[in-house]
Amino acid sequence: MPDAFPLPDPAEALAALAADRSRRPVLVALDFDGTLAPLQDDPAASRVLPAGVGVLADLAATDGVSLALVSGRAMADLHLLAEVPVGTLLVGSHGAERARVTPHGLDRDVVRLTDDQADQLATLGAEAAAVARGREGVWVETKPTAVVVHTRLADADVARSAEQESLALGERLGTGVMHGKAVVELTVLHASKGEALIALRDEIGAPVVVYAGDDVTDERAFEALGEQDITVKVGPGDTVARYRVQSPEDVVAALAQFRDALAPSAG
Ligand SMILES: [Mg+2]
Structure with missing residues (x-):
């Protein structure tokens, strides 16, 4: 096109x-x-x-x-x-x-993360894992400053629901949110x-x-x-x-x- x-x-x-x-x-x-x-x-x-x-x-x-x-x-x-x-x-x-x-x-x-940021990262990791659980093709990557939900290998409707839940999670926890191609990244450091x-x-x-x-x-x-x-x-x-x-x-x-x-x- x-x-x-x-x-x-x-x-x-x-x-x-x-x-x-x-x-x-x-x-x-x-x-x-x-x-x-x-x-x-x-x-x-x-x-x-x-x-x-x-x-x-x-x-x-x-x-x-x-x-x-x-x-x-x-x-x-x-x-x-x-x-x-x-x-x-x-x-x-x-x-x-x-x-x-x-x-x-x-x-x-x-x-360097503050104690609060380290706590937030741990919470994010646990809650993002819950988003991925039971959804085929969805997986969670943990970075030093962020958690990433990957949906590239999931069916379209599974990917969509996982991404929406991840975005909602970021909003609820007040993290930085980046929505890319088949990824939602939730970050505790502003970057x-x-x-x-x-x-x-x-x-x-x-x-x-x-x-x-x-x-x-x-x-x-x-x-x-x-x-x-x-x-x-x-x-x-x-x-x-x-x-x-x-x-x-x-x-x-x-x-x-x-x-x-x-x-x-x-x-
Ligand atoms: Mg690129």
Whole structure:
């Protein structure tokens, strides 16, 4: 189905950015699932597209470029699956966890919960387990700061009822709530990809951010960025991003072009 408001491909904007050396450093921040890694029924099977692995390594090694992955996944999970190059900044749990990939492993910022938040997380875990109980294809993931109800493998009506109960649970307990594709995340720490991205940009001092993502939670990142930034929605659906590509394959192709345009031999 064609989009009501077609958005341009980011190729031209990326080429212009590559050519303009006054706009450095560039923060290239990317969602993982559905953006660099095709969506899988089993989330543990997600991997960066093979063609993308070398492109990410090249970008991370390019002067004037900082590479970041910004994901809803728990940090340990993201680090394990993404296999990204040394120097990459990792933002997990929608911004509640931060780390950098070093030659010696993960250098991570410690997540600290208050006693009240820890109590709330335990309550959430127990009540979310009750939502999943007896519903085939629904399961609960526990993160350091959140509980996630997954419904990707459930029948549509089972998924819908589980998601509605999860949303009601979040409202009753007063947690943060994020409703993504076949997931409801209930978080005891206030975090969003938008806030995490702005903090990262300010720390790096990047005048321009390239951000690509496919899910509703990525809209917070698109909203937080400005006219000078290059925001790319992956796949169909309403968005406030300025550009669109259709698939993770397209994301990797666009990043490869950007890398080639940044190479010294091209300048
Ligand atoms: Mg995604």
